[in-house]
Amino acid sequence: MTKKLLFLFPFLFAFIIVSINHTFDYYNVRSVTGGMVTQTVIIDPGHGGRDPGAVHENIHEKEIVLDISLRVRDNLEKRGITANMTRDIDTDLVSEEMKGSTRQQSSLLERLDISSSSEGEVLVSVHTNSSEDERFFGTQTYFKEGDSQGKLLAECIQAELKKVRMSSREAIPGSFYLLDHSDKPAVIVEVGFVSNEEDRRLLAQEKFRILLSEAIANGIEQYITAR
CATH class of the missing domain: 1.20.5 (Single alpha-helices involved in coiled-coils or other helix-helix interfaces)
Structure with a gap:
């Protein structure tokens, strides 16, 4: 035996x-x-403080995008994905002494510096859109031309956003200072046109902002899985 x-x-x-x-x-x-891999994402709510962003009637871009961005952060962290914020209060990250275009430029530089010094692997900047043509509506996600990872991230997010607010818009390349000077894959997410009456009505609703934040988080998680 x-x-x-x-x-x-x-x-x-x-x-x-x-x-x-x-x-x-x-x-x-x-x-x-399952989205539980250790990953860090930088979430950047655009504008803030003295810079309200696009404004139409009772809608201020800085308030809408901060609300959505905070919800994206919370949603991601429930999935085990760390989300660092460039701002989590009403500030443009710039000292009160600066004014005009210098202030806007400094705000962008500060956001890029936060992103660069962070352990985050991608940068997602959240904004609203605006146009002189009030017929334009829907979400839009931009990436830097030639940035394959940024393109993939933008496509993942835009596909999810279109489930919330249907439109023919696809992820497209765009020339923006934040995208052009980011040292990591970056996208700009426009969650709707404040110049459009229906988009404006929807953005004012908490339920719609929750759906948008979930869609952005879904897109980020899909990117992490797909890359």
């Missing part, structure tokens, strides 16, 4: 090792596909 056990022991040991490795691989795959 003892000889039989000694003979079987190497096979039993090998079976245990294989089982442990299989179990580890299973949970490792689940951690990635």
Whole structure:
């Protein structure tokens, strides 16, 4: 009996090792596909403080995008994805002494500096859109031309946003200071046109902003899984 056990022991040991490795691989795959992989994202609510962004009637861009961005952060963190904010209060990140275009430029530089010094792997800047043509509506996501990872991220987010507010808009390249000077894949997410009556009505509703934040978080998680 003892000889039989000694003979079987190497096979039993090998079976245990294989089982442990299989179990580890299973949970490792689940951690990635389930969105639980350790990942850090930078969320940038545009404008803030003295800079209200686009304004139409009772809608101020800085307030809308901060509300949505905070919800995106909370949504991501529930999925195990760390989200660092460039701002989480009503500020444009610039000292009170600065004015005009210098102030706007300094605000952008400060956001880029926060993003660069952070451990975050991608930058998602949230804005609203505006146009002289009030017929324009819907969400729009921009990426830097030639940035393949930024393009993938933008496409993932835009696809999810279109489920919330249907339109023919796709993720497209755009020339923006934030995108052009980011040291990591970056996108600008326009959550709607404040110049459009229906978009304006929807953005004023908490339920709609929750849906937008969930869509952005879904897109980010899909990007993490797909890349």
